[in-house]
Every structure is written in structure tokens, then in C-alpha cells.
Amino acid sequence: MQKKSPKAKVTIIAESCKGMDDCGICRFVCPKDLFEACKEMNATGYYPPEIKDESDCSGCQNCMICCPDFAIVAEKKTDGAPNSLEDEDAEQ
Template identity: 55%
Template sequence: MPTVTVLEQSCKGVEDCGICTFVCPASLFSASEKMNTAGYVPPQILNQEKCTGCRNCMIYCPDFSIVVQKNADGSNSVEEKEEDE
């Protein structure tokens, strides 16, 4: 299973940004109940076992705040694919 880590301190918040909540195909991201030192509310990830390893959240996050580490064997659960149209 891929590991998804939210680097909460650099996150600019689900309310104003929230791009991770939009691009995750499994809709795993939602607002957490925490606030970082900059005053933003980072996301929480529920049901991480459903992560497909597509890395959308990592690639779309504008603030380097999400890191997806692949399976132990280095593979993704699913192949990355280009979003079209």
C-alpha cells in the first residue's frame, strides 16, 4: 500500500486551496480539525488503504505538502495516467 504523508506546516489549507480533495480519484482527503502555525487547516486522509498510488495529490499540490511513497516493492497500485480533457 502506498504511504501518503501530508506535510502540514507548508499546507495552505483545504478551505482556500483544497486541490487534493478534488484530484484524488478515491476522495480520501477532507479537512482535518487541526490548524498549522500559518493558520491553515491541512487535510486529513481517511481510508488510506484505498489509495491507488496515482500520486495526483502529490503532483497537484501547489505547496510541496504531500508526499506519496510507493509500495515497498517500488510499484504503484495502479499505473499513472494522463488526465484528458
């Protein structure tokens, strides 16, 4: 089967992250469930996430917008899919 191309390039800034165990907001807001805990600890003692399979990324940028520690960058490659967080009045 042909691999899908990811809609965004997701970069995790490991040194800013406060860990999947204590925070985990990225895993919660990702509609494709792409985040899993990394086995490598960062300089402040937290385990930042890593991306399981980037090709599934829908480009919604939820992870970047919700990350409280400015630790995720999601650069859109093409027009992303509509986000999964409630955004009923987006067209206003």
C-alpha cells in the same frame, strides 16, 4: 472483509499546507476521495487535510504532483494504478 493494502504511503507536511478551505486541490484530484479537512490548525492558520482511509489509496500520486505547496508526499509501495488525470499520451 479483508482490508486492502494501500498502494502508496501518503504523508501530509502540515506546516507547508495552505488549507483545505482555500485550496483543496488534493481533494479534487484524488480519485478515491481520501482527503478531508483536519480539525487541527497549522502554524500559519490553515487547516491541512488528513487521510480518511489510507487502505483505499490507489497509488496514483496525483495529490503529490498537483499540490502547489509541496505539502504531500506519496511514496509508491507497489506499481500504482493508472492516474485519473487526463494522460492520453503517456505511452509516447
